[in-house]
Amino acid sequence: AQRVTQPEKLxxxxxxxxxxxxxxxxxxxxxxxxxxxxxxRQRLQLLLRHISRESIxxxxxxxxxxxxxxxLKKPFAQEEDSAMYYxxxxxxxxxxxxxxLGTSLGVxx
Amino acid sequence: GAGVSQSPRYKVAKRGxxxxxxxxxxxxxxxxxxYQQALGxxxxxxxxxxxxxxxxxxxxxxxxxxxxxxxxxxxxxxxxRTQQEDSAVYLCASSSTGTEExxxxxxxxxxxx
Numbered sequence: 001a002q003r004v005t006q007p008e009k010l011x012x013x014x015x016x017x018x019x020x021x022x023x024x025x026x027x028x029x030x031x032x033x034x035x036x037x038x039x040x041r042q043r044l045q046l047l048l049r050h051i052s053r054e055s056i057x058x059x060x061x062x063x064x065x066x067x068x069x070x071x072l073k074k075p076f077a078q079e080e081d082s083a084m085y086y087x088x089x090x091x092x093x094x095x096x097x098x099x100x101l102g103t104s105l106g107v108x109x
Numbered sequence: 110g111a112g113v114s115q116s117p118r119y120k121v122a123k124r125g126x127x128x129x130x131x132x133x134x135x136x137x138x139x140x141x142x143x144y145q146q147a148l149g150x151x152x153x154x155x156x157x158x159x160x161x162x163x164x165x166x167x168x169x170x171x172x173x174x175x176x177x178x179x180x181x182x183x184x185x186x187x188x189x190r191t192q193q194e195d196s197a198v199y200l201c202a203s204s205s206t207g208t209e210e211x212x213x214x215x216x217x218x219x220x221x222x
Contacts, residue, residue, distance in 0.1 A: 004151075043112075044152075044200070044213040086151055095140060095204065095211065096165060099151030 002027050002091045006100035013077050014108050021103045023061075023087030033070040034097070035061055039083045046059040047073070047085070054109035057081070077107045113214035115201050121220045122191045130186045130217045134203030141184050142211060143176055144200040147157075152200055158184060191221045 003026040013019050025031055035047040048056055050063040050070060061072045070087060084104050088097040114133040120222035122128050134141050140159055145168075154168040160181035169176070173191075178184040188195055199220050202211040 006151075019151050044202075046210045049210075090149075096142070096154045096157055096168075097144075097152070097211070099144075099153070101149070101151050 002089060002098045004087050004089050004100040006085075006087055006097050006103050008103045009101065010104050010106070012055065012106045013107060015074050015079055019074050019077045019081070021085050021087075021105065023070045023072065023100060025068050025070065025087075025089050027068075027089055027091065031063070031065075031070075033061075033063060034071050034088045034090070035059070035082050036086045036088060038086070038090075044086070051061075077105075079107045079109060081105060082107045110111050111153055113201055113203050113212050115199075115214035115217050117217060118215060119218050119220075120188075121222060124192060124221055125187045125190050126221075127187065128191055128219065130188075130199050130219070132184045132201030132203075132214060134182065134184070134188070134201070135205075135212055136182075138203035138205050138212075140204045140206065140211075142202045142204075143184070144202065145170075146198045146216070148197070155186070155199075176178060188219075191219075193221050195219060196221045 006022045033050045036044050037047045038044045048061050058072045082100050086102045087100040091098045116131045143155040146152045156176045157165040158178040173189045175187045198216040200216045201214045204211045
């Protein structure tokens, strides 16, 4: 079965602390994974996709096929990083996305 | 406009009423997706269009849900005889080829009372 698991509903860190948002997936094929972010009162927007291997706003995510994980990391959290983060898996050729439940990140001053 | 536009932003419907939700994708985008997001949940896939063709409707929860995109641009999601469990945010997304980034609209929040 295709599934994305984000085990933490809420995550709270202090400004300047490292942050890791966990994402595990279940998929029999070759996975394509994404992180989307939703800031307060804004629409969902793409943050990262694993195939691009780039760093956006200081965030990185590495696909670990052995652990079936795609955790999102940032070494020094900023207050403006406070948002809802969703991990998503591309399931098939039509780009249909399977989503996790999301993690609400709060960065405290 | 520059982005995906959805209307209305908010809709309150009485149980049993029919509703129609509109999505204006980014001009020229071939692929269009509808997702349903219940409170506290992640989005769930409903249906996918490539131009005017509905290639996947496996996520539509019942035959009360119907989507169309007759001219390959604007899409409408129709829900007949709404029920309380239909209350959710309905998200529309479009992408240029289906292999590129999907851009999301602000969503329509449907509340069935």
